[in-house]
Amino acid sequence: MPRTIATALALAASVAVITVAAPPAVAEPAAVKACHDGRCRLTLTRSATFPVDPRFGITRLTVDFTADIVRVTGTGTRVTSQTQIGKGASGSVNGIGVRVESLSASKAVVVLTPKR
Numbered sequence: 001m002p003r004t005i006a007t008a009l010a011l012a013a014s015v016a017v018i019t020v021a022a023p024p025a026v027a028e029p030a031a032v033k034a035c036h037d038g039r040c041r042l043t044l045t046r047s048a049t050f051p052v053d054p055r056f057g058i059t060r061l062t063v064d065f066t067a068d069i070v071r072v073t074g075t076g077t078r079v080t081s082q083t084q085i086g087k088g089a090s091g092s093v094n095g096i097g098v099r100v101e102s103l104s105a106s107k108a109v110v111v112l113t114p115k116r
Contacts, residue, residue, distance in 0.1 A: 035061070038096040038114035045107055055116065056095045057081075067105035072098050 034040040035050050042048065047064035058074035058081060065071065074081045074093040083091035087103040095116035101109040 065108040
């Protein structure tokens with residue numbers, strides 16, 4: 001095999017494959033607008049982060065889940081509030097009620113309602 005081909009093959013074999021992880025999911029624009037006031041129903045297949053009205057004392061909610069639990073974290077200036085809820089249960093984060101309608105390893109349906 002000619003030296004240039006062998007060199008090219010050796011170089012190609014040594015190139016590292018870099019996997020780029022998908023960025024965190026952000027709820028679709030319509031869902032973001034619907035959730036801003038603390039009232040919406042989300043069907044998620046992966047975690048989502050979206051803004052909420054600052055009247056709740058937080059400005060952002062992150063919803064992530066496993067097969068057993070939904071974790072909702074609210075953040076704002078110098079504040080973090082979190083609740084962890086199982087299927088069929090309810091909780092709240094800074095005046096936003098959270099109810100888990102359904103839950104599996106691949107999908108969560110969460111209903112938010114304002115408490116303020």
